Amino acid sequence: MEEKFDAIVVGAGAAGLGAAYRLAKNGLNIVLLERGQRIGAKNVYGGRIYSHIFEKEIPEFRKEAPIERWVKKERLTLMNSDDAVTLELFSDFSPNDSFISILSKFNEWLGKKVEEAGGLVIPGIKVDDLIMEDGTVKGIVAGDEKLYADVVIDAEGINPILARKAGLRDDWKPNQVAVGVKEVIKISEDKINDIFQLNEGEGVANLFLGYPSSYGLGGGFLYTNRDTISLGVVVRVDSAIAKQIPIYDIVEDFRNHPFVARLLKEGSPIEYSAHLVPEEGFNGIPRNLAGNGILLAGDVAGFVLNRGITIRGVDLAFLSGLIAAETVKEAHEAGDFSRTSLKAYEEKLKNSIVLSELETFKRTSTLLGNLRFYETYPQILCEILKEAYTVGESSRKVYPILREKMKGRLSLFTLIRDVISAVRNL
Ligand SMILES: Cc1cc2nc3c(=O)[nH]c(=O)nc-3n(C[C@H](O)[C@H](O)[C@H](O)COP(=O)(O)OP(=O)(O)OC[C@H]3O[C@@H](n4cnc5c(N)ncnc54)[C@H](O)[C@@H]3O)c2cc1C
Structure with a gap:
């Protein structure tokens, strides 16, 4: 198969899905390739998504999206090995709400929206390489197949294999990424409402500092889904190495802490996963986000904001995908896919909350290194x-x-x- 598309999007996380959705809505002939056997299969995160960008982009969002609960309680808990001190904010955050969702279900739903908009979505395809001609990306290689396009939107997530090939970014260093491990624990909906004192549809986002990361750079998280709880720990990789933190046991210690154990005593773990997350914020973003025939969106570009009290990447990834798609539309109209044309993407990102928000909090990563x-x-x-x-x-x-x-x-x-x-x- 040697076929030419207007654009190829690599990776069906929030970034790739945002890009593919807007490109398809703009009437471009696109394909979204995902290595997972189904959309959502490879996507791991903590639990909460900020809603405003999705509400703006997808009018039927509130009615259709697989939302588990809307966050009504924000908690920050500081822990030693026996005790815990919790600060709780109870509030109605609307209209700037956040919701708890299971990312694999959420991305699967976004994948359906891409298809409804006319995009071609193909899971089970791992992109192995970029087709480069005279320093310009012309398409992708997947196994024995080659696909050509005017432009590739690289939304491959935290492992920058293609971005490195395009000369746009280096591998992450241990002080720039954290490893997250997560368990999903089954508890009935009514029990969750009782334990956390929630009304139907209301949820808790609880972050933890101290004991959960073995006092290393990182923390724990707990999100109430409808009838499960997402519980996990994130630790910066250099800190895990320095402190010799056993990553695979750490979530178990956290689950057995007396404060957490009493919240989960009715539950049983049903799922376990691990993933890396960019930690450096603004300072971890590569100098060039566009090359000849290629744009970077989402985690591969480092668009994650960790403020210690919140971790936020899904909405920024989706928005960066939308902005990449708008840039591609303009390049398509101008018939120019060179870096000179595509670097308009960087300017658009600066004028959006993606880069402005990350820049506002650019000193936070130094603070969080304390x-x-x-x-x-x-x-x-x-x-x-x-x-x-x-x-x-x-x-x-x-x-x-x-x-x-x-x-x-x-x-x-x-x-x-x-x-x-x-x-x-x-
Ligand atoms: C433990 C943890 C907790 C987090 N908590 C939160 C949270 O609560 N809220 C929040 O907003 N953010 C959170 N984040 C961050 C958030 O998950 C990410 O920023 C966001 O999901 C990034 O989306 P993405 O599309 O850039 O990457 P991904 O979701 O990683 O998607 C990349 C996709 O590309 C595919 N892919 C990769 N290479 C190839 C290839 N060669 N060929 C084909 N497909 C490929 C992958 O399979 C994957 O599906 C958390 C992250 C972690 C790890």
Whole structure:
């Protein structure tokens, strides 16, 4: 088969699906290739998606999308090995809502939207190589097959095999990516509502710092699906290596922590998965996002925002795909697919929330590299509050407890500096 398309999209994650959907809606002759045996099969994440971009792009989104629950409670829990301190925000976040969804189902649904819009979606095809002629991408190679196109949108996710071949990005370094492991735990819908005090359709997004990542750079997460719970841990790869954190056991330790175990005591694990996620935010984005005949969208371009209190990649990946598609449409009209023409993509991204949001939080990754937020603060806070709430033989005031717990672990100066830095950069 030697066929020519207007555009080939590689990878049916949120980025590739966004690109393919908009290209198909714009009437271009496109194909979306996915190595998984079905759309969604290879996609792993934590649990929550911000809705605004999907609502804007897909009018029937609220009626049709496979939404498990809408987030009504945001929780941040700091943990040591025995105790936990939780801050909870209960609110109606509409119209800027986020929802909990199972990514494989969500992407499968997006795949159907691409087909409804007239796009050709082919799962079970692994793209092995790019066809390059005089430094320009002309198509792809998959096994014995070659497919030609005016342009390739590379949305291959975290492993930048094709992007490296196109000379657009290097491999990630251990300090630029985190490894996430996740379990899905089966619990009935009513029990979840009881345990987390939720009304029907309402959900909890709970992030954890400290013990879940063995006090390394990372954290835990818990999202309530309709009748399952997604529970997992993310640890930056260099930190996992330095601390010798056993990644495959770590989620089990987290699940067995007394605070978590009591939430899950009615449940049983039914699924296990692992995936890498870009961690560096703005500073991990390659200098060029467009080459001759090729554009990068989603994780391969590093469009993930980790603010410590939220992790956000799906909506940014989808939006970058939409913007890549708009750039391709203009290049198609101009009949020019050179880097000079396609670099309009970079300008459009700068004017969108993809790059503006990542730039706003560009110092956050430095802040999140501060081990005290994972090691010292969760432990000290748990210990101080436990002492403060404990009644014993002698009367004690909070300040001496505070001084005793901080002694040799944290100076007042460092504490003030970290608080200011957190407030300014989160
Ligand atoms: C543990 C964890 C928790 C996270 N939590 C959240 C969260 O709660 N909310 C959030 O918004 N984001 C979260 N993220 C980030 C989010 O998952 C990603 O940013 C987003 O899914 C990226 O989408 P993508 O389309 O760029 O990549 P992917 O979803 O990885 O899609 C890439 C696709 O390309 C396919 N592919 C790769 N190579 C080839 C090839 N050669 N040929 C054909 N197909 C190929 C893959 O099979 C895959 O389907 C999390 C990530 C992790 C790992």
